[in-house]
Amino acid sequence: MIKLSAFVTLLLASVELVPIVQGARTRRSERRKMNLDSLEYVEYPRRTEDEAAVLEWGHSAIISALDASVAFFGPQTSQAALLEVECMPILASPLTGVREGETLEEEEEEEPAAEGEEGEEGETAPEEKPPKKEKILPLDNAEEVHGNMVVMTNTGKISGLRMAKIAKASGAAALLIVNIDDKRPDDIYRLQVQEGEEGAEDIDIPVVMISMNSANVLTSATVTPNMAAEDIVNHGMPERVRLYAGGDRPFFEDVEPADPTLYLIHNLLTKQECDNLIEAAESKVSPVTKDDILQMTLTSNDVEGVHRIMLWQGLLQSPTKKAIEERIEQVTGFPATHYSDFIVDRIEPGGRWKPHYDAKEGLVPPTASITVFLSDEGGPLVYPLSKDPVKVLARKGVAVVHHNTNERQQLDQNTLHALLPSESAGAVYVARKYVYPIPVATARRLALPVFAAPFGGKLPEPVVQLHDALVENFGPETGSFYFDKLCVFFPMLLILGIAQLIGSAVHQKMTEPSATTTTTKTSKPKSGKKRKEKDSKKD
Incomplete structure (x- = not known):
C-alpha cells in the first residue's frame, strides 16, 4: 500500500471526516433475507471513455501513468490537439484557490424597499438588482504557474468551474484537481457546471481530476528512500508531465474501497478479444451439473441455466493471449503467476448465478475475482451486502474486480454476489479469472494445458x-x-x-546388420574346405 506523502498528509487536516454509520451490519443481515429484485441498488458503471485521460511522466522504459477524469467544461477527449499538454506540475498557492478570510462573493447590502411595493407582512419588497459578478483573483504564485499545469485540491468548497477560472486567470496551461477523500481515496468523477454558473464556454484549458492515491504517487515520483527533505525538488513531483486522451486504454472506476473492496476496470479486454474468447469457448461449454473444484465450480447448485468451460492454456498460451495476461498484471498489480486460466460461462435466457461466495470450506479462497462481461446484453452483477447494494450493468470488455479476503486474509462476508437473469432473448457470455494468494502450481500451468491442448483447451x-x-x-x-x-x-x-x-x-x-555379418563368417569354413580339397588334388 502506498504511504501518504507529506503533501497529502497535510491536506488531510482540512478534510471533514464523515461519522461512521451505526447499524450497518444489522442492515446487511436483513438484506440477506430480501429478494434481490426488491433492493435499491446504486448502479454502475458511471464513467465513460469520453472522460478518460492519462497523466504520464518518465522516459524510455520507465514510464508512470495515472488515470484522470476530464471535466464537462474545457477541451474534451475528442479535441486531442487542445487537450494534450506537456508541462511542469506546480502546486497552487493557496492549494484550494481560496485565500484565508476571502469571501466568494461580495455580500449585497440590504436596501429599503421601493415605494409602492409590498413584501411579506405589509413590508415593501426591495428592487431586484442584477447579481454582482464573482471576483476572480490570480493565485499568489501566478508567475510560477504561468504556462504550467497547476495542481489544486477540492477542499476549498468552491466549484470546479471557479477553480478553472482562477487557474486561467493565473496563466495556467492546465488544471489538475486532486479529489481529497480519505474514505474513497481512489474515487474520481467528472466535474460539472453547477446550476446558475456562467462562463464555462470561456474555459479553454484542460481541466482534469485525479484521486488522492494518485496524488500520493505524483508527489513521491522523484523521492527516493532516506532522501533529506531539503533535497526534495518541486514537492516530489516530476519535472514534466504529459496529459492526453485515454482512448481505449484500461481505466478504473472506484465502487467500494472496503467491505468489500470493489472496483471496475473499463476496457480490460477489447471487443475483439471478447469475441475471440466467446469463439474459443462456445463449442466446448457443457452444462454445469456437478461440483468441479479443479475448474472452480465450487457448488453446482449456485447456478441455473449455465454452460461452462475452463480454457486451460497456462504456459502454452499464444503471444496474443500472453499480452492480455501481461495487461491484466500491469493494470491490477497482481502477479500473472497467481492467475487461473479463463473460465467462460454461456448463460442461457433466464439463466443466472445465485448469491454465492467464491470460496469453499477447506480451501483457501482466491485473493480476488475478476469478472469480465463478454456481451453488452448480459444480466447485471449485484453485491447485495455492500454498504449500499451495488448493481453493475453489463458492458462488453468491462471487468468487475472484488477482493475475496480482508486485511486479515479471512473471507470477506460482504463479497456475496449474484448474476441476475438477462433480458436478452439469446445466450450471453461472461468470463472470470481468479487471483490466488500463492503462485499456481507448475502442474496446472504446464501439465494440465498439455493434456487439454489436443481438445482445444478443454481438460x-x-x-x-x-x-x-x-x-x-x-x-x-x-x-x-x-x-x-x-x-x-x-x-x-x-x-x-x-x-x-x-x-x-x-x-x-x-542389431540387424550384426546378424548378416555372423552369417557371412560361418560360411568361411566351407570356403576353406574347398581350398584344401583343391590343394590335395594338385598333390
Whole structure:
C-alpha cells in the first residue's frame, strides 16, 4: 500500500471526516433475507471513455501513468490537439484557490424597499438588482504557474468551474484537481457546471481530476528512500508531465474501497478479444451439473441455466493471449503467476448465478475475482451486502474486480454476489479469472494445458475424475496436492516410456546388420574346405 506523502498528509487536516454509520451490519443481515429484485441498488458503471485521460511522466522504459477524469467544461477527449499538454506540475498557492478570510462573493447590502411595493407582512419588497459578478483573483504564485499545469485540491468548497477560472486567470496551461477523500481515496468523477454558473464556454484549458492515491504517487515520483527533505525538488513531483486522451486504454472506476473492496476496470479486454474468447469457448461449454473444484465450480447448485468451460492454456498460451495476461498484471498489480486460466460461462435466457461466495470450506479462497462481461446484453452483477447494494450493468470488455479476503486474509462476508437473469432473448457470455494468494502450481500451468491442448483447451474428463477421486479420499487440500504431484510424475513416466520405446527401436535396428555379418563368417569354413580339397588334388 502506498504511504501518504507529506503533501497529502497535510491536506488531510482540512478534510471533514464523515461519522461512521451505526447499524450497518444489522442492515446487511436483513438484506440477506430480501429478494434481490426488491433492493435499491446504486448502479454502475458511471464513467465513460469520453472522460478518460492519462497523466504520464518518465522516459524510455520507465514510464508512470495515472488515470484522470476530464471535466464537462474545457477541451474534451475528442479535441486531442487542445487537450494534450506537456508541462511542469506546480502546486497552487493557496492549494484550494481560496485565500484565508476571502469571501466568494461580495455580500449585497440590504436596501429599503421601493415605494409602492409590498413584501411579506405589509413590508415593501426591495428592487431586484442584477447579481454582482464573482471576483476572480490570480493565485499568489501566478508567475510560477504561468504556462504550467497547476495542481489544486477540492477542499476549498468552491466549484470546479471557479477553480478553472482562477487557474486561467493565473496563466495556467492546465488544471489538475486532486479529489481529497480519505474514505474513497481512489474515487474520481467528472466535474460539472453547477446550476446558475456562467462562463464555462470561456474555459479553454484542460481541466482534469485525479484521486488522492494518485496524488500520493505524483508527489513521491522523484523521492527516493532516506532522501533529506531539503533535497526534495518541486514537492516530489516530476519535472514534466504529459496529459492526453485515454482512448481505449484500461481505466478504473472506484465502487467500494472496503467491505468489500470493489472496483471496475473499463476496457480490460477489447471487443475483439471478447469475441475471440466467446469463439474459443462456445463449442466446448457443457452444462454445469456437478461440483468441479479443479475448474472452480465450487457448488453446482449456485447456478441455473449455465454452460461452462475452463480454457486451460497456462504456459502454452499464444503471444496474443500472453499480452492480455501481461495487461491484466500491469493494470491490477497482481502477479500473472497467481492467475487461473479463463473460465467462460454461456448463460442461457433466464439463466443466472445465485448469491454465492467464491470460496469453499477447506480451501483457501482466491485473493480476488475478476469478472469480465463478454456481451453488452448480459444480466447485471449485484453485491447485495455492500454498504449500499451495488448493481453493475453489463458492458462488453468491462471487468468487475472484488477482493475475496480482508486485511486479515479471512473471507470477506460482504463479497456475496449474484448474476441476475438477462433480458436478452439469446445466450450471453461472461468470463472470470481468479487471483490466488500463492503462485499456481507448475502442474496446472504446464501439465494440465498439455493434456487439454489436443481438445482445444478443454481438460479430458478422466483427468477431472482423477482429481475428484483424490479430493474425495484425502480432502480438498491434500487431494489437490497429490493430484499436482501426479500431474508432474505422469508426464515424466510418459517421457521415460517414449524414450524407452525409441531406445528399443534403435537397438533393434542396430542389431540387424550384426546378424548378416555372423552369417557371412560361418560360411568361411566351407570356403576353406574347398581350398584344401583343391590343394590335395594338385598333390
